Amino acid sequence: MTRCPSDLELERLARQPDGASAPHLGACARCAARLAELRRLSEVFEREVFLATVEAVVAGAAPRPVPRAAWVAVAMAAAVLVALGVGWLRAGRGDGALDLVARAGPAAAALADGQRIPAGAALRLEIRPRRACTLWVAAADAAGEVTRVFPPKAMTGTLGLPVAAGTTVPVDAPARPEGRRGPERYFAVCLCGDDALEWKDVDRAARAIGPGEAPLRAARGIPGLPDETLQASLLVERVER
């Protein structure tokens, strides 16, 4: 070996030295320093990290059987929520792992899917993924126009916003320009995993729904997005008041 090994190679060589690397490691001052640092950090880990975290690691990795009573409680809670019509809506692929609720004001009641609201009303959306993912919120109207609602371009550029599991993200959705009337659907899409979902991909897929009131009302999700995308949507009917 004539070149300096990468960090990953050095990790392996520190654990299992081999004959091919020995001459280089013995002669290279830089690699000698890196090996010394590697060993120093092993000692730091043992002294300061291991003891402080090992119990949490043991607990975090323990198998977690779900008690039967918990399943019953979850089922009852779900039934109550449906009965109360709180307006949480889950749609699209996945396992109902993305929640979307909309209000016509910070303290207003949650809107039901298809609810009529004043044409000039701004909305407060609350989106909560059950898994870590990268979030986009888009709005589409019957003219086939698709609007980027969140995150703003100034915040993340062409990419969505990474959201931790269980985090509720509040999003202010402004009223449509000129108080236009008609159906409008808000789509929350959240891609799990490490791949990127850029705005142009969301925009292109949402435009495939096409113009027209009927397709928009029927479109519970944006077609053509990756399988790992969680989705939820909510339709509002903007009317003149």
Add this chain to the structure above:
Amino acid sequence: MDERQGGDHRTRVVRLYREYGPVVYRRCLRLLGDEEQARDATQEVFVKLLREERLTGEDAEVLPWIYRVATRHCLNLRRAVRHGRWSLDGGRELEVADPEGAPYPERRLAQQILARFDTTTQAVAVGVLVDGMRREELAGALGLSRRTVHRKLARFLAGARRLLLGKEPAP
């Protein structure tokens, strides 16, 4: 889980954590640059590793996998920090290494524009520009094809040049 199973679980986790924990910690410290954040990240990454039950293989398989999981976790953490969801007081910028074959302007650009790319592209850029890995080695560590590594690195560098000229990266 009964008492005996609990004891077995604990013994196994402690043994694996003692053996591979330092590898995770060094990787997290390298990417996060903050000891406290690295300690927390090490704990989180290790729980992920244990849940996938792959820590019992050969080093040639296990170490690249640890590298991949820890790298992606820490890059996601850095990205979340930039979006203001956590503070990273005391965190330093990535310390760019001096890998052979990476021209100086490309290395300088890396720190400034890393944030503008998706996590996989970031992992490729960090692997080549920060860790000094060869393309083949990085492809194996990240579970990508060599062609994908080459394409993502080329896209990253092209985007970096565009950003330097005051333009958005090409879509």
